[in-house]
Every structure is written in C-alpha cells, then in structure tokens.
Amino acid sequence: MFLKFSVDSALLRELGEKLVETVHIALIELVKNCYDADATEVEISFSTDNNGRTTIRIVDNGTGMSFAAIQNYWMRIATTNKEDRDVSSVFGRPLTGAKGIGRFSCRRLGEKLMLITNGTKAGKLIGEQKNIEQTEVEFPWTEFEPGSDVTTIKCKGNQVILASGTTGTTLEITEIAEEWTTRGLNWLKRQLAVLAANKGTLRPGFIEDPGFNVRLTAPDFEGGVRDIREDLMNAGWGTLTAYINNKHQAVCELHALGLGRRTITSKIAYPALNDISLRLAIMVDERQYMRDTSVLSLGTLQKILPEWGGGSSQISII
Ligand SMILES: Nc1ncnc2c1ncn2[C@@H]1O[C@H](COP(=O)(O)OP(=O)(O)OP(=O)(O)O)[C@@H](O)[C@H]1O
Ligand SMILES: [Mg+2]
Numbered sequence: 001m002f003l004k005f006s007v008d009s010a011l012l013r014e015l016g017e018k019l020v021e022t023v024h025i026a027l028i029e030l031v032k033n034c035y036d037a038d039a040t041e042v043e044i045s046f047s048t049d050n051n052g053r054t055t056i057r058i059v060d061n062g063t064g065m066s067f068a069a070i071q072n073y074w075m076r077i078a079t080t081n082k083e084d085r086d087v088s089s090v091f092g093r094p095l096t097g098a099k100g101i102g103r104f105s106c107r108r109l110g111e112k113l114m115l116i117t118n119g120t121k122a123g124k125l126i127g128e129q130k131n132i133e134q135t136e137v138e139f140p141w142t143e144f145e146p147g148s149d150v151t152t153i154k155c156k157g158n159q160v161i162l163a164s165g166t167t168g169t170t171l172e173i174t175e176i177a178e179e180w181t182t183r184g185l186n187w188l189k190r191q192l193a194v195l196a197a198n199k200g201t202l203r204p205g206f207i208e209d210p211g212f213n214v215r216l217t218a219p220d221f222e223g224g225v226r227d228i229r230e231d232l233m234n235a236g237w238g239t240l241t242a243y244i245n246n247k248h249q250a251v252c253e254l255h256a257l258g259l260g261r262r263t264i265t266s267k268i269a270y271p272a273l274n275d276i277s278l279r280l281a282i283m284v285d286e287r288q289y290m291r292d293t294s295v296l297s298l299g300t301l302q303k304i305l306p307e308w309g310g311g312s313s314q315i316s317i318i
Contacts, residue, residue, distance in 0.1 A: 006149050006151075007077070007149060007150045007151065008146060008147065008148070008149065008150070009144035009145055009146060009147070009148045009149065009150050009153065010146035010147075011077070011150065012077075012104055012107065012141070012144050012150065013107070013144070013146070015077075015101045015104040015105075015107075016104040016105055016106070016107030016108050016141070017107060017108050019101070019105075020105040020108050022179065022184060023108055023109055023177055023179045023180060023184070024184045024185070024187050024188045024191075025105070026105035026106065026108040026109050027044070027056075027058075027105075027109060027188060028188065028191045028192070029097075029102040029103070029105040029106075030058050030102070030103065030105065030106055030171060031044065031058065031192060031195060031214065032096040032097055032102065032195070033097060033102060033103060033169075034058065034060035034062055034169070035088075035093065035096055035195050035198075035212055036062075036082065036088055036093070036095050036096055036097055037060060037062030037063045037064070037088070037169065038062045038063055038088045038089065038090040038091050038093065038126055039060035039061050039062030039126075039168065039212065040061060040126075040209075040210050040211065040212060040213065041060070041061050041212075041213045041215070042058065042059065042060045042061075042212070042213070042214050042215070043057070043058070043059045043060075043214075043215045043217070044056070044057070044058050044192075044214070044215070044216050044217070044218075045057045045059075045216075045217035045218070046180075046217065046218045046219070047217075047219070048219075053174065053175075053176075054174075054176040055172060055173065055174050055176070056109055056110065056171075056172075056173040056176060057170065057171070057172050057173075058170070058171045058173075059168065059169075059170045060168050060169050060170075061126065061127075061166065061167065061168040062126060062167065062168055062169060063089070063090065063119060063120075063123055063124065063125065063126055063167055064117045064118045064119035064120075064132075064167040064168050064169050065117045065119040065123075065135070065169065066119040066120060066121050066123055066133045067119075067133050067135050067159055068121070069119060069123055070115075070117065070135055070137065073100075074103065074115070074137075075155075076100070077100065077101065077104075077150070078099065078100040078101055079100035080098075080100055081100070082095050082097055082098045082100070083098050083100075087203075087206075089123070089124040090124060090125075090126055090206065090207055091203065091206050091207060091208075091209035092203035092204075092205065092206035092209070093198070093203075093209060094307075096195075106171060106173055107141045108177065109173045109176065109177060110173040110174055110175045110176040110177060111140070111141050111142050111174070111175035112138070112139065112140055112141065112173065112174045112175050113138070113139040113141065113171060113172070113173050114136065114137075114138050114139075114170075114171070114172040114173075114174075115135075115136065115137045115138075115139070115169070115170075115171055116134070116135075116136045116169070116170040116172070117134070117135055117168070117169040117170070118132045118133070118134050118162070118165050118166060118167050118168055118169075119132070119133055119135075119167055120132065120133070120167065121133065125167060126167050126168075127166060127167060128164065128165070128166055129164065129165065129166070129167055130163065130164050131161060131162075131163070131164075132161070132162040132164065132165035132166075132167065133159065133161055134159065134160050134161070134162055134165065135157060135158070135159045136157060136158045136159075137155050137156070137157040137158075138155060138156045138157070139155050140155070180218075185218065186294040186295075188216075189216065189226065189228060189231065189294060189295050190294070190295060190296065190297050190299075190300045191300065192214045192216065192228045193228050193229075193231070193232040193235075193295050193296065193300060193304070194300050194303045194304055195212055195214065196212055196213060196214045196228040196229040196232060197229075197232060197304040197307070197308045197318060198211050198212040198307075198308065199211045199229065199308065199318070211229075213227070213228075213229055214227075214228040214229065215227055215228070216228060228295070231292065231295045232281070232295055232296065232304075232318075233279065233281040233318075234255075234281075234291065234292065235281075235290060235291055235292035235293075235295040235296035236281050236282055236283035236284065236289070236290060236291065236296060236301075236318075237256055237257050237282050237283065237284045237289040237290070237291070238254055238255060238256030238257065238259070238281075238282040239254075239255045239256070239279065239280070239281055239282070240252065240253070240254050240255075240278075240279070240280045240282060241253045241255075241277070241278070241279050241280075242277065242278050242279075243276070243277035243278075244270060244273045244274065244275070244276055244277070245265070247269060248269040248270050248271050248273060248274075249265050249266045249267075249268070249269050249270070250265070250266040250268075250270060250273075251263065251264070251265045251266075252264045252265075256282070257289060257290075257291050280317045280318070281317065281318045282316075282317055283296075283301055283304075283305070283309065283316045283317070283318060284316075285298060285301055285302070285305075285316070286298075301316075304318065305318070
C-alpha cells in the first residue's frame with residue numbers, strides 16, 4: 001500500500017496572505033520577478049474607475065512565459081526553476097527569487113488576478129520576436145476555498161500564437177485590498193529604488209544589461225507618476241552632471257544639499273570631445289545628508305552600494 005499527499009487550497013492563503021505581512025511587501029515580490037525575468041522597464045500603476053474600483057497593473061518587458069513555462073513554473077507551487085541557476089538568462093543578473101512562492105503574494109493585493117504574458121518557446125529572448133506564445137489566465141483567488149484540493153480548481157485561460165510581438169508579462173489585479181498608506185508607499189519606493197539602482201552593466205558572458213527602470217503611477221498618492229531611478233539619483237547628498245557645451249568647454253554642475261547649484265565651466269576647450277556627458281549621484285551614508293528620505297534610507301543605501309556604488313567608505317557614487 002502507498003499513501004500520497006494532496007494539497008488543500010488553504011495553502012495558497014497561507015502563502016499569499018500570511019507569509020507576506022503587508023501589501024507593500026507583496027508588490028515588491030512581483031517586481032522582483034520582473035527583475036529576474038530580465039525586464040528593463042516595469043510600470044506599476046494604480047487606477048480607479050468611475051465606480052471607485054481600483055486596478056493595480058504591473059507591466060514588464062522581460063522574457064515573459066511560454067505556455068510550457070506557465071504550466072511548469074507559474075502553475076506549479078514551490079517550483080525550483082530558479083534554484084538551479086544563480087543568475088538571469090539574458091543579462092546574468094543575480095536572481096532575487098528562488099523559493100517558487102513569491103507570486104502568490106498577489107493574492108494579498110486583490111481577489112482577482114489576470115495574467116497576460118508573451119513569451120518565446122526558448123524563453124531566453126526579450127524584445128520584438130517572431131512566434132510569440134501569448135497566454136492569458138484568470139485567477140479567482142476566492143474560489144480556492146479551504147477544504148478543496150488546489151489541483152481541482154480551474155483557472156480560465158486562453159492561448160494564441162502571434163506571428164510577431166514583444167515579450168513581457170502583465171499582471172492585472174482587481175478587487176483590491178484597501179491597505180495603501182502614504183507611509184507604506186514610501187517604503188515601497190525605497191525598496192523599488194534598490195532594484196532601480198541597476199543603471200546598467202556588462203557581465204561577462206551575457207548581453208549588456210541596460211538597467212532596470214521602475215515607473216510608479218499612483219494618482220491618489222503624493223507625487224503622481226514617479227520615475228524611481230530619477231528620484232533615487234536626486235535623493236542623496238548631491239548630483240553631479242558634466243557635459244561638453246557647444247563651445248567644447250567642459251561644464252560641471254553640482255546640485256547638493258546646503259550648497260544649491262554650483263556650475264564650473266572650464267576655460268580650456270576640448271575640440272576633440274563631442275556628445276559626452278556623465279551624471280553621478282553622491283551618496284553619504286548618514287541620514288542628515290540625504291535630500292529625500294522617502295526614496296532613500298540608510299538600510300536601502302547599504303543594499304545598493306555593494307553592487308552599484310563606488311568611492312570611499314562614507315561617500316559613495318552611483
Ligand atoms: N514577471 C514574470 N516574468 C516571467 N516569468 C515570471 C514572472 N513572474 C513569475 N515568473 C515565473 O514564475 C515562477 C514563480 O515565481 P515566484 O515568484 O512564485 O517564484 P520565484 O521567483 O522562483 O521564487 P521566490 O518565491 O523566491 O520569489 C518564476 O520562477 C518564473 O519562472
Ligand atoms: Mg519571485
């Protein structure tokens with residue numbers, strides 16, 4: 001005689017609602033997945049219709065998922081596909097996830113999820129591609145009632161093959177949990193800034209990573225549309241910009257806490273230099289030297305600097 005385990009739907013509630021303490025942590029989990037899928041852009045938007053119903057949309061331009069990837073990874077609880085490798089397939093980014101449960105946190109955000117994903121069979125391609133597998137699946141979380149077996153709940157899906165299209169994944173979450181606060185949103189911004197600190201890099205053996213841009217549109221909250229990288233660049237002690245002007249002189253502009261804006265223009269001209277510029281964010285790891293603590297904190301700065309910073313122990317440049 002042999003005995004087999006079955007899985008009660010209550011497990012999804014445990015994973016989605018109990019493991020993730022707040023809606024903000026839940027949202028970060030989903031954005032980490034976009035990072036791991038080699039997205040270069042992710043847009044998070046909150047929109048409310050005339051009837052007061054809010055939708056959260058997370059749109060990324062990463063690898064997306066093929067139909068097989070949905071079945072093997074997305075529809076499989078505790079999938080270990082990221083455990084076999086430490087880095088992402090296109091840019092070689094250090095992966096942020098491994099446990100195969102993060103996506104269930106979207107259940108914390110709202111009662112319904114619509115997944116729309118465009119992926120290639122090979123899975124390791126991004127951007128405009130031929131033969132895109134486009135899959136849509138709807139997850140009615142409330143139907144996963146305790147007492148039922150997870151494997152018996154049907155999620156309505158649809159699949160088409162597009163002659164060509166752009167890879168990426170969109171998550172649309174509706175019937176939203178009303179737990180969003182300005183304080184929580186600022187926490188979210190700081191966590192997103194850790195991911196958006198990736199301004200691009202080349203890792204040996206991989207395609208050059210153009211960086212990870214995060215846009216957050218939350219009209220009801222302070223700030224409206226935010227470009228998280230831009231906010232991060234302006235959050236530290238100062239920002240230094242240098243470029244060559246139309247007289248071929250080097251111009252250096254410092255915008256810093258307590259100093260305002262200072263500009264130095266070189267007396268010498270550099271006729272051979274054209275179309276060249278740089279922009280640095282100068283970060284000091286003391287709270288009093290931060291211009292915007294809604295985007296930057298000591299804790300997040302310490303996460304950003306080892307990978308993206310350079311400079312001395314107290315003053316860093318990203
Ligand atoms: N935005 C996305 N784009 C492409 N694939 C995705 C995306 N989100 C999730 N996936 C796929 O679904 C799988 C499950 O995601 P999930 O977040 O649950 O687990 P994980 O990222 O592997 O580990 P962790 O639980 O530590 O986050 C991923 O391994 C990945 O294959
Ligand atoms: Mg994950």
